[in-house]
Amino acid sequence: MVGITAFGAYLPRMRLQKQVIADANAWFDPGLKGLAKGEKAICNWDEDTITMAVEAYQDCLGNAPGQAPAALLLASTTLPFADRQNSVVVAEALNLDTSDLRTMDITCSQRAATSGLLSALDIAAAGKEAVLVASEHRKAKCASREEMLYGDGAAAIAVGSENVIAELVASQSQAVDFIDHYRGEGQDFDYGWEERWVRDEGYMKIVPDAVNALLSKASVSAGDIAHFVLPTDQGRVPPMVAKKLGIKAEAVADNLLQSVGITGAAHVMLLLAHRLEQAVAGDLVLVAGFGQGCDVLLFKVTDAIAGKQAAGKGVSGHLSNGRPETNYNKYQSFNNLLEKELGKRSEVNKQGYLSAMYRARGLTNSFLGGKCTACDTVQMPKHKYCVNPECGAFDTQVDHPMAGAMGTIATWTADTLTFDYNPPAYFGMVTFEEGGRIMMDMSEVDAETFDTGSQVALHFRLKQIDDQAGFRKYFWKAIQV
Amino acid sequence: MASGIKDKVVILGAGCSKFGERWDCEPADLMAEAFEECIADAGIEKSQIEAAWQSTGIDAYSVGPGAMPLSMGLRLPNIPVTKIENYCASGTEAFRAATYAVASGACDIALAVGFEKLKDTGYGGLPQRSRGVANDLYYPNLSAPGMFAQLAAGYRGKYGTSKEDLKRAMAHVSVKSHANGLKNPKAHLQRAISMEQVLNAPMIAAPIGLFDCCGVSDGAACAIVTTPEIAKSLGKDRLIAVKALQLCASNGQEGGYEGWDGSYVHTTRVAAKRAYEEAGITKPREQVSMTEVHDCFSVTEMVTMEDLFLSEDGGAVKDVLDGVFDADGKIPCQIDGGLKCFGHPIGATGLRMLYEMYLQLSGKAGERQLPNPTIGLTHNLGGFPHQNISSVAIIGEYGI
Numbered sequence: 001m002v003g004i005t006a007f008g009a010y011l012p013r014m015r016l017q018k019q020v021i022a023d024a025n026a027w028f029d030p031g032l033k034g035l036a037k038g039e040k041a042i043c044n045w046d047e048d049t050i051t052m053a054v055e056a057y058q059d060c061l062g063n064a065p066g067q068a069p070a071a072l073l074l075a076s077t078t079l080p081f082a083d084r085q086n087s088v089v090v091a092e093a094l095n096l097d098t099s100d101l102r103t104m105d106i107t108c109s110q111r112a113a114t115s116g117l118l119s120a121l122d123i124a125a126a127g128k129e130a131v132l133v134a135s136e137h138r139k140a141k142c143a144s145r146e147e148m149l150y151g152d153g154a155a156a157i158a159v160g161s162e163n164v165i166a167e168l169v170a171s172q173s174q175a176v177d178f179i180d181h182y183r184g185e186g187q188d189f190d191y192g193w194e195e196r197w198v199r200d201e202g203y204m205k206i207v208p209d210a211v212n213a214l215l216s217k218a219s220v221s222a223g224d225i226a227h228f229v230l231p232t233d234q235g236r237v238p239p240m241v242a243k244k245l246g247i248k249a250e251a252v253a254d255n256l257l258q259s260v261g262i263t264g265a266a267h268v269m270l271l272l273a274h275r276l277e278q279a280v281a282g283d284l285v286l287v288a289g290f291g292q293g294c295d296v297l298l299f300k301v302t303d304a305i306a307g308k309q310a311a312g313k314g315v316s317g318h319l320s321n322g323r324p325e326t327n328y329n330k331y332q333s334f335n336n337l338l339e340k341e342l343g344k345r346s347e348v349n350k351q352g353y354l355s356a357m358y359r360a361r362g363l364t365n366s367f368l369g370g371k372c373t374a375c376d377t378v379q380m381p382k383h384k385y386c387v388n389p390e391c392g393a394f395d396t397q398v399d400h401p402m403a404g405a406m407g408t409i410a411t412w413t414a415d416t417l418t419f420d421y422n423p424p425a426y427f428g429m430v431t432f433e434e435g436g437r438i439m440m441d442m443s444e445v446d447a448e449t450f451d452t453g454s455q456v457a458l459h460f461r462l463k464q465i466d467d468q469a470g471f472r473k474y475f476w477k478a479i480q481v
Numbered sequence: 482m483a484s485g486i487k488d489k490v491v492i493l494g495a496g497c498s499k500f501g502e503r504w505d506c507e508p509a510d511l512m513a514e515a516f517e518e519c520i521a522d523a524g525i526e527k528s529q530i531e532a533a534w535q536s537t538g539i540d541a542y543s544v545g546p547g548a549m550p551l552s553m554g555l556r557l558p559n560i561p562v563t564k565i566e567n568y569c570a571s572g573t574e575a576f577r578a579a580t581y582a583v584a585s586g587a588c589d590i591a592l593a594v595g596f597e598k599l600k601d602t603g604y605g606g607l608p609q610r611s612r613g614v615a616n617d618l619y620y621p622n623l624s625a626p627g628m629f630a631q632l633a634a635g636y637r638g639k640y641g642t643s644k645e646d647l648k649r650a651m652a653h654v655s656v657k658s659h660a661n662g663l664k665n666p667k668a669h670l671q672r673a674i675s676m677e678q679v680l681n682a683p684m685i686a687a688p689i690g691l692f693d694c695c696g697v698s699d700g701a702a703c704a705i706v707t708t709p710e711i712a713k714s715l716g717k718d719r720l721i722a723v724k725a726l727q728l729c730a731s732n733g734q735e736g737g738y739e740g741w742d743g744s745y746v747h748t749t750r751v752a753a754k755r756a757y758e759e760a761g762i763t764k765p766r767e768q769v770s771m772t773e774v775h776d777c778f779s780v781t782e783m784v785t786m787e788d789l790f791l792s793e794d795g796g797a798v799k800d801v802l803d804g805v806f807d808a809d810g811k812i813p814c815q816i817d818g819g820l821k822c823f824g825h826p827i828g829a830t831g832l833r834m835l836y837e838m839y840l841q842l843s844g845k846a847g848e849r850q851l852p853n854p855t856i857g858l859t860h861n862l863g864g865f866p867h868q869n870i871s872s873v874a875i876i877g878e879y880g881i
Contacts, residue, residue, distance in 0.1 A: 344604040345624075353614040364618050379737050381619070387737040411634040411743035411866075415627030415686040417606055424687070427621035428631055429736070429743055429867060439631075439736055439867055441621045452638035463618070475619050 002124045003167035003299060006158040007273040008060025008310040010052050010135075011260060013444055015039040015322035016331050018148055018258075024328050025143035035148035038258025039324065043137050043152045045334040045421035046443055046462040049076045050086055050474065052154035053135040054093045054460045059312035060156035061131065065366075065401035068097035069158070070128035073120055075106040075113035075265050077183070078137045080472055089474065090133065092365035093460040095401050102130075110231075112265040113155075114289025114297060120159045121168050121297075129160040136264035139335055141189050149233040151261020155269035155315075165308050166276065166285055166299035172214035175293040178202050195234055203230075203237045203290060208244055210294035211286065218298055222246035226283035226301075227275040229253045231267035232290065247286070259319055265291075274315040281305055334421065336467065345419040350466035352473070362399060367458060367476045369436050370397030378402070378435035402458070405432040407478060409454045412442070421465075430456055430478045443477040455481045485759040488879055489584045491712045491720045493705045494523025497836040500700035500823045501669040502600050508537075508544050509554035511701035512596045515829075516555055519592075523705040524715055527555070530705065531588035533562045534578040536571035536595035538827025538863075540564075542608050543598035551594050568863020569775060570728065570872040571595060572702065572831025577726045577872075579706050589711055595833075596701035597826030606697060607825070626694055627686040628865040629778040635743020635866070636784060640795045648688050650798040651779035652679035655692045655821055657807050658776065662818025664849040669698040670822040693779040698824025702832035704839070709879055720879035721842045724760035724856070727752040728872045736867035746862060748871035749788035753860075756873040757790075762856070765790050769812055769875075770854035771841060773834035775862040776819045785860060786814070789873070808849070816841065816849055827863075831872065834859035838876050855881055 022036035043052070053074055061067060072094075074087035081089075087103040102123070106116040113134035120130035135154035140146035180202050181192035192198070207230065215222055228251045230238045235257050242252045253271045255262070263270055268289045275285060283301040288294060313321060325331065332338045362368040363381045370382030375391035378400055386393045412428030419425075426442035442450075443461055456478035463475040496519030498511045506514075520527060535551035537543055544550035548564040551557070567574045572595035579591035602608045607625050611617055621627075633647060656676055662668040674692060682691035712720055729748035735741035753765075762768045769791065776782035783801055786792040791812055792800040800806065806814035815821065817837040820830060838857030840846040856877040863870040 344602070345606075345609050348609045349611060351614075356614045357618060360615050360618050377738070383733070383737075387733055389734060389738070409634075410638065411631035413627045413630035413634065413686045413689070414684075415622075415624050415630070417626055417685050418622055418624035419609070420622055425622045425624075425627065427623060427627065428634065431739075435739070437737060437739075438619075439621055439865070440619070452634050463622075473618060 001164050001167050002121055002161050003159060003164040004157055004276070005160045005163050005165060006060050007156065007276045008056055008312055009153065009155040009270050009273045009315045009318055010055035010059055011041040011153045011318035011322070012043045012047050012052070013321060013323045014042045014044055014325045016042045016325045016328070020326050020328045021148055028143050032143065032148055035145065039322070040151035040261030041153050041322065042325065042331055043334065044443065046477065047137070048080050048462060049078050049135045049137045050080055050089050051460050051462060052137065052152065053090045053133045056135060056154035056156040057090065057094055057131060057133050059310050059314065060158055062311040063404035065095035065403065066097050067094070069101070069131050071102040071104070071120060071123050071130035072096065073104045073106055073116045073130065073132045075116040075132060075134040076136050077107055077109070077112060077265050079105055079107055089365065092361060093474070095366045095403060110265055110291030111289035111293065111295050113269050114287065114295035117157060117297065118171055118173065118295060124159040124161055127161055129158065131156060131158045132269070134266035134269040136266040138264050139188055142332065142337055146190060149257065149262050151263050153260055153263035153270055154266050155273045157269055157272065163304055164302055165305045166279070166301045169220070169298040169300050170214055170218035171295070171297045172210050172217065173293065173295045174206065174210045176206055177292055178206060199234055199237055203232060203234070203241055204244065206294050207241050207288050207290055210296045211245055211288060214296045214298055220284060220298065223248060224284055225251050225286045227251055227253060227279060227285040229268060229271045229275060229285070229287045230290065231255060231262060231271055233257070233262040270315060273310070277309060277314055277316055279305055343419060350464055350469065350471070352469070352471050364475050366401065367403040368399045369402045371400035372396045373398055378432070380436050380438040402432065402436060403476065405434055405458065407432045407456045407458070409452055409456060410437070412452065414447070441477045442479065444479045446480060450480055457481050486580060486584055486726050487724050487760055488709065488722045490580045490706050490723045491709050491879055492839050492876065493525070493590065493707045493712055493715070493717065494519045495704045495836045495839045496522060497667055497702040497833055498700050499667050500698045500826065503699040504600065506699060508550060508596050508598045511598070511699060512551065512554045512594050512703070515701040515703045516594065519703045519705055525590065525705070528558055529590050530557065530560060530592045531590055532560055532579070532582050533557055533592040533594065534575035535562060535564045536566070536575035536593070536828035537564065538566060538569065538571050538597055539608055539610060542601055568870045569777070569825070569827055570831060570861040570863045570870045571828045572833065573859065573861050573872040573874055574728070574831070576704055576832060576835055576874065577728065580723050580726060583706050583708060590705060590707045592703065592705050593832060594701065594703040595828040595831060597828045598699050599697050599826055600699050624686060626689045626778055629781050630686040630689045631743055632784050632866050633688050633780045639742050639744040642798055644688060646798055648680060650783055650801045651688070651693050652676050653801050654776065654779040654782045655679050658815045658819045658821035661808055661816050661849060662822025665818045665822065668818040668822040669696050669824045689778050689780065695777050695820035696822065696824035698826050700823065700826040700829045700833065702829045702836050704832055704835055719843060721839050721876055722879035724877050725756035725873065725875040727756040727759060728870065730870050731864070731868040733868065741867065743866065745784055746788050746866055746869065746871060748869055749785060749860065749862060749873070752871045752873040753789045756875050760875040762875070766812065768856055769858050770856045771813045771816055771838070771851055772858045772860065773817065773819065773837055774814060774860040776815055776821050777825060777862070781862060782814065785862070789858065789860065813851055816851060831859065831861045835874060835876065842876065842878060
């Protein structure tokens with residue numbers, strides 16, 4: 001048996017209220033008012049496709065170091081690097097055993113994630129475990145329909161042949177050069193075509209074709225489908241497609257249009273993870289990924305689903321973990337949608353110094369500290385000499401993963417002088433329960449409750465963005481639990 | 482066991498430029514201004530100086546690397562000149578090097594000059610700078626006030642001091658220093674401020690507000706040192722001697738091991754203990770006449786009073802508010818206005834402090850002269866509360 005073994009997701013905490021987008025832009029396009037319902041998840045300045053992918057994997061499989069899947073596949077159309085394998089950054093941030101790990105970035109289509117999942121299932125069919133993470137940090141032009149509809153988020157689906165909670169019954173892929181929208185090389189934004197044409201010639205024809213082929217192959221009746229996942233930014237499309245196919249209305253997955261926004265290539269996995277939270281043994285789950293054709297996958301939920309939830313918050317937990325954001329300017333600023341005066345303090349040398357980065361990547365990518373084998377003292381960063389004055393041993397430290405450690409704020413400040421995309425900059429001394437301490441940046445601070453003594457966990461975040469060079473550096477930040 | 486530096490070297494002369502936004506001055510102009518005062522005070526010729534040390538903190542913004550800026554700036558006669566950088570202790574380090582050179586007998590008369598041109602950055606505050614390419618990958622996104630604000634959080638965490646009480650004590654530190662600076666024509670900032678102004682000022686790095694920060698200035702200061710014997714032979718009768726020069730550098734324990742709670746600066750305590758021992762001071766609160774400490778931020782000065790053992794642990798808030806360190810208090814602190822009013826041209830600061838102590842001990846401090854001081858202590862703190870360089874220098878009347 002091959003299928004899904006675990007699922008998880010991540011949504012940024014910031015939830016931009018769509019009304020503020022409409023309020024700012026309705027003078028230009030009154031039609032935006034009709035889309036101004038609910039909110040959408042948006043990345044903080046220090047989140048991107050990679051950081052959300054790390055979070056989603058951890059939500060799926062926990063934060064234990066040394067996990068050894070055979071493959072980590074990352075699906076996205078908004079990868080920070082066009083030539084530096086993004087999935088490798090994710091793998092190192094997760095502190096996976098990379099000694100025999102296949103990594104791959106899958107991109108260039110809204111069905112990248114379903115295609116990636118099919119590849120992952122092929123790996124599972126060979127008796128190995130694989131994880132597909134889909135993550136998207138979407139950009140849209142000011143005052144566009146897309147700006148109202150797009151959201152940011154990520155999801156992870158683990159597959160294998162043991163402890164399967166949803167068995168793959170059948171799959172079908174069709175390739176059609178149907179261009180509902182595209183984003184050409186060097187372009188920041190999508191260029192789309194009329195929604196009615198996309199609906200009638202695209203979703204209403206291509207998806208049913210693929211689904212019918214699949215159902216016929218699997219000898220399954222559409223009416224028996226318990227969960228139908230079809231991500232689209234056209235809210236009415238999934239029920240229309242379901243009706244055309246004969247799928248029950250209640251099987252149609254909520255597109256989360258008004259709570260998350262459409263998270264691009266990640267959305268299909270986000271919706272799948274959401275439905276799996278509610279699924280029971282025997283349910284048939286039909287997943288469709290639309291984009292230049294269609295991937296459809298049919299799963300049957302097994303008895304192993306009982307009590308199975310994401311290792312972390314899951315989609316539901318993340319949905320309820322949002323913080324309303326009403327500052328449209330902040331959203332535009334975080335997404336580089338306007339030319340903003342950042343001040344002279346932002347004009348620091350952002351050079352990558354790749355050789356130094358490579359040496360430091362145990363700390364910066366994986367948050368590895370050192371543990372002294374002579375006295376067990378944990379220290380950050382790892383050092384030639386033990387920091388314990390009673391020990392001071394030379395060359396005794398072994399890598400010690402700290403990314404899952406819980407910490408306490410010992411000292412802190414909210415700094416308005418230093419440059420930060422989201423001032424004030426919070427930083428201070430974090431001490432860890434298992435030993436070790438480090439002066440580090442913090443993020444997502446709730447100024448009302450944050451103080452010395454606050455409990456924090458560690459999260460992989462952006463440290464610095466060099467827009468000129470197209471480079472970005474990552475490190476870990478403390479976030480209040 | 483080493484006998485220490487006490488009374489082996491005296492200050493022959495000292496000088497200090499006007500500190501401030503010296504838009505019209507090159508670094509060479511600043512150092513010349515300080516040096517002309519210094520050499521006139523010393524009563525020697527330039528040719529009698531046998532070695533010199535230059536302290537600059539951020540050379541990229543002022544003069545570039547190496548010690549040629551000093552040698553060329555003063556047209557020194559091809560003597561050995563060495564550049565010293567050791568964070569905010571750089572000025573005191575140049576003085577330490579010159580003092581040690583004389584004490585060793587390697588030369589009879591040595592010069593220490595510190596200067597910094599900070600106002601060519603185009604913005605307020607200290608310049609943003611790299612901490613090294615690898616460190617920059619994980620050090621927090623910091624400013625100097627942000628790092629020293631950590632002390633406030635640590636102090637509150639340890640002693641349970643309310644935010645309001647701490648902020649009032651911090652404010653008192655600044656109000657006191659401004660009152661002192663008002664009497665100093667060389668200070669950058671020469672105006673009185675009120676508690677209300679400090680408490681209501683814009684926040685820079687919580688809880689450090691605008692008036693909790695020292696100024697940012699251009700400036701230079703210098704000292705010429707020699708042996709007591711040579712000073713006497715040159716006709717000096719009231720000798721101001723070096724009593725102690727101690728430096729302590731963090732080794733990573735505060736920031737990397739258990740114990741340190743952010744409420745104090747470990748290195749200052751180590752340096753102070755050693756300095757008191759070297760100077761033969763057993764009761765600092767009774768024996769130290771006055772201090773110039775590294776008040777980069779008001780909270781730093783407050784905590785330093787405990788680190789120098791001038792206040793009991795946890796007692797600085799009360800002592801500060803009781804006026805112990807005011808001009809008319811038991812141990813005046815920053816009688817010249819401190820970093821608060823002089824700003825912090827990094828390389829110059831330590832020497833500027835020593836200049837004031839020298840003036841006070843020589844009875845030359847004019848309107849701000851304290852009555853009969855005998856021992857003056859200066860303190861610098863460079864880096865961050867959790868990893869830093871601390872220096873403590875003690876000077877006083879020769880032979881006491």
